[in-house]
Amino acid sequence: MVELKKWYELPIGCTNIEPGSSLRNLTASWRTFTPVVDKSKCTKCCLCWVFCPEGAIELEEDGSIKINYLYCKGCGICANECPPRAITMKR
Numbered sequence: 001m002v003e004l005k006k007w008y009e010l011p012i013g014c015t016n017i018e019p020g021s022s023l024r025n026l027t028a029s030w031r032t033f034t035p036v037v038d039k040s041k042c043t044k045c046c047l048c049w050v051f052c053p054e055g056a057i058e059l060e061e062d063g064s065i066k067i068n069y070l071y072c073k074g075c076g077i078c079a080n081e082c083p084p085r086a087i088t089m090k091r
């Protein structure tokens with residue numbers, strides 16, 4: 001029979017010992033598909049910026065968007081949410 005442990009007897013798992021260290025973790029290495037923006041179709045609605053779960057889309061001074069390919073994981077949510085279909089996922 002397995003002896004169940006109390007929560008305080010369990011080993012410590014994931015611990016963030018240094019806030020802000022995620023900037024050093026270049027998550028783009030996981031990417032298979034890359035979002036590519038057709039600027040001629042982009043209406044600068046910023047919905048992709050709102051929906052990107054990684055914060056990998058940056059806003060430029062003129063309101064256009066720029067994808068930070070160091071952190072984009074290629075999930076495709078931005079392409080799915082873009083109303084004029086200005087973003088295409090390329091392998």
Ligand code: SF4
Pocket residue numbers: 035051052053054055056057067071072073074075076077078079
């Ligand atoms: S593919 Fe995903 S992670 Fe990359 S910019 Fe679009 S929403 Fe963000």
Ligand code: SF4
Pocket residue numbers: 037041042043044045046047048049065081082083084085086087
């Ligand atoms: S969602 Fe599409 S149209 Fe809107 S800012 Fe992003 S790329 Fe441009």
